[in-house]
Amino acid sequence: MRNLFVQWQYDKIVRASYAIFASVVINFVYFTFLVQINFLWLFGTMPGINHLENPKSDLASELYSADNVLLGKYFRENRSPVNYEEISPNVIETLIITEDQRFYEHSGIDLKGALAIFWYMLKGDPRGGSTITQQLAKNLFKTRVETSKGGLGYIPGVSVLIAKVKEWILAVRLEKNFTKEELLTMYLNTVDFGSNSFGIKVAARTFFNTSPDSLTYPQSAVLIGLLKAPTSYSPVLNPEKSKERRNVLLHLLFQAGKISQSEYKEMIKQDLGLDYKVENHTDGLATYFRSTVSKYLLNWCKSNGKDLYADGLKIYTTIDATIQKHAEDAMQEHMKQLQSKFYVHWKGRNPWIYENGKEIPRFIEDVARRTEGYRKLKAKYGENNDSIDIIMNTPVKMTVFSWDGDIDT
Numbered sequence: 001m002r003n004l005f006v007q008w009q010y011d012k013i014v015r016a017s018y019a020i021f022a023s024v025v026i027n028f029v030y031f032t033f034l035v036q037i038n039f040l041w042l043f044g045t046m047p048g049i050n051h052l053e054n055p056k057s058d059l060a061s062e063l064y065s066a067d068n069v070l071l072g073k074y075f076r077e078n079r080s081p082v083n084y085e086e087i088s089p090n091v092i093e094t095l096i097i098t099e100d101q102r103f104y105e106h107s108g109i110d111l112k113g114a115l116a117i118f119w120y121m122l123k124g125d126p127r128g129g130s131t132i133t134q135q136l137a138k139n140l141f142k143t144r145v146e147t148s149k150g151g152l153g154y155i156p157g158v159s160v161l162i163a164k165v166k167e168w169i170l171a172v173r174l175e176k177n178f179t180k181e182e183l184l185t186m187y188l189n190t191v192d193f194g195s196n197s198f199g200i201k202v203a204a205r206t207f208f209n210t211s212p213d214s215l216t217y218p219q220s221a222v223l224i225g226l227l228k229a230p231t232s233y234s235p236v237l238n239p240e241k242s243k244e245r246r247n248v249l250l251h252l253l254f255q256a257g258k259i260s261q262s263e264y265k266e267m268i269k270q271d272l273g274l275d276y277k278v279e280n281h282t283d284g285l286a287t288y289f290r291s292t293v294s295k296y297l298l299n300w301c302k303s304n305g306k307d308l309y310a311d312g313l314k315i316y317t318t319i320d321a322t323i324q325k326h327a328e329d330a331m332q333e334h335m336k337q338l339q340s341k342f343y344v345h346w347k348g349r350n351p352w353i354y355e356n357g358k359e360i361p362r363f364i365e366d367v368a369r370r371t372e373g374y375r376k377l378k379a380k381y382g383e384n385n386d387s388i389d390i391i392m393n394t395p396v397k398m399t400v401f402s403w404d405g406d407i408d409t
Contacts, residue, residue, distance in 0.1 A: 031165065032165055032168075032169065035162060035165045035166060035169070036169055042150045042151040042152045043150040043151075043152060043153070043162050043166075044148045044149045044150035044153050044162065044166075045148060045150075046166060046169070046170075047141050047170070051141075055140040055141070055186065056140075057077075057079060057139075057140065057189070057190045057198075058075070058076055058077040058079060058198075058309070058310040059075075059079050059080065059081060059310065059311065059312025060073040060074065060075035060077070060078050060079055060080055060309075060312065061073065061074045061075070061297075061308050061309065061311065061312060061313035061314070061315065062080070062312075062313070062314055062315065063290055063293065063315045063317065064314065064315065064316045064317065065285075065286075065317060065319050065320060065321035065324070066316070066317065066318050066319060066320050066321075067320055067321050067322060069285075069321035070284070071284050071285050071286050071289075071290060071317070071319070071321065072281070072283060072284035072285070072286070072287070072290045073279065073281070073284075074281070074294060074297070074308050074309055075281075075309055075310075076309045076310060077192075077196075077198045077310075078196050078197060078198055078202050078279055079189065079190075079198035079199040079202060080199060080201045080202055080312075081189045081199060081201070081312070082185070082188075082189065082199070082200065082201045082212055083185065084181045084182070084184065084185045085213075086201075086211070086212055086213050087184075087185065087188060087200060087212045087213060088212060088213050088214065088215045088216075088220065090215055090216060090217045090219075090220045091188065091200060091212065091215050091220045091223070091224070092184060093220075093253065093256075093258050094217065094220040094221055094224045094249060094253060095132070095184070095187075095188070095220075095224050096132070096184075097249075097252045097253060097256050097258070098224050098225075098249050098252060099132050099135070099224070099227070100131045100132040100133075101256075103131065103132055103133075103180065103184075104180060106131060107172060107175045107176075108131060108133045108134065108168070108171030108172040108173075108174065108175040109131065109134070109168050109171060109172065110131050130167065131171060132183065132184070132187055133171040133174055133175055133183055133187075134167045134168065134170075134171040135187065135191075136171075136174060136183060136186055136187045136190065137166075137167045137170035137171045137174060138163075138167050139187070139190045139191060140170075140186070140190060141166075141170055143163045143166045143167055143170070144159075144163045148163075148166075149162075150162075188200040188212075189201075191227055192230060193206070193207075193223060193226045193227070193230060194226055194230030194231060194234055195207070195230075195234070195236065195276075195278050196278055196279065196280070197278070197279075200212045200223070202279065203223050203226075204219075204223070205277075205279070206276065206277065206278055206279065207219075207222065207223065207235060207274055207275070207276055208273070208274065208275050209275035209277065210275075217250065217253060217258070217259060217263075217267060218246060218250065218267050218270055218273070219273070221245075221246040221247075221249035221250050221253070222235055222242060222245075222246045222272060224249060225242065225245035225246050225248075225249055226242075228245070233245045235272045235274055235276075236274070236276055239272060242272060243272060246268075246272070247268045250264055250267050250268055251264065251268075285321055285324050285325060285328065286319060286324050286328075289317075289319060289324075293315070293317065294308065297313075297315065301313075332403060335403050336403040336404065339402070339403050350363075352364075368392060373392075374388070374392065377391055377392070397409075
């Protein structure tokens with residue numbers, strides 16, 4: 001009799017468990033449907049089919065010389081796309097092993113990885129469960145920005161759930177529309193590596209002054225390591241943390257059999273090997289020419305419905321880069337001579353003088369009082385001029401420009 005009661009209780013629990021599971025699945029499917037159609041504008045917009053098949057990211061416009069030399073760029077986000085064949089296999093392997101080891105096995109959603117999140121949370125080791133495709137969906141379609149939120153998107157917790165569901169839906173759609181190689185290429189072309197470098201091409205040049213097809217395993221590990229937190233793992237701002245993160249990724253590559261034990265031991269001993277230079281609008285040749293051209297281009301873009309700083313335009317000019325380089329070198333050499341004459345002329349004297357040659361009294365002091373730094377000190381110390389003078393006259397390390405190269409002083 002007791003055994004029958006125990007069996008009845010067990011069957012009851014099993015039936016209840018099935019009912020709860022079925023209810024959760026049905027309600028989740030229903031919730032997903034509501035998100036997809038943006039029911040009553042509560043869930044925020046979803047990209048249409050055309051947008052999905054032709055996803056767009058901001059691309060830098062490039063200005064070329066008549067001899068096909070890149071003179072400079074116009075951008076809000078410095079991004080230049082590359083093809084799959086232009087990316088080193090070292091980068092691809094490091095990305096997959098680090099971010100999504102079952103990338104080639106799933107169709108946008110890795111159920112095993114998603115369920116494992118709860119296990120790691122119980123162990124006190126929270127991890128992300130997003131696949132590369134889900135991360136791509138998040139980057140391409142800005143699922144977590146204010147403009148994509150609906151009425152429920154402003155409720156803490158609910159907004160994250162809605163965004164996550166959107167990313168699942170979009171990830172599945174992306175997998176249907178693109179090959180795995182295309183998805184990897186889009187992902188590496190869109191991600192932010194920090195230091196104003198968007199996409200693998202600009203990141204390779206910014207941190208290592210190389211092309212994406214030439215990146216080694218250690219270099220790839222540094223760059224892929226940045227994706228977790230571009231500032232925290234910056235090899236420039238936090239070199240020790242960046243090196244630790246790189247070595248963790250190299251160990252994953254070793255465990256996956258991509259590198260041998262001897263290679264791994266040798267690689268983790270290496271320095272980061274940076275050749276760091278952030279690109280900006282003033283880099284390159286013919287800066288004044290480019291500035292003038294931009295004024296024409298902005299008017300042309302306005303008339304033709306284009307965005308100079310986001311549409312990835314290729315602009316070809318009649319200027320000759322070789323001749324321009326010679327001209328700028330000659331100008332720089334002449335400026336060195338003029339600077340030298342300037343120092344000789346003013347040696348032992350201050351250059352702030354009246355037309356009659358007499359020095360303007362308290363010129364530096366008066367200029368200093370017009371600075372933002374002085375105003376802040378005045379607000380803090382009031383009439384205590386001695387404290388202000390001490391701080392204002394304390395030397396501060398800085399780098400200053402000279403025609404012979406920057407000077408640390």
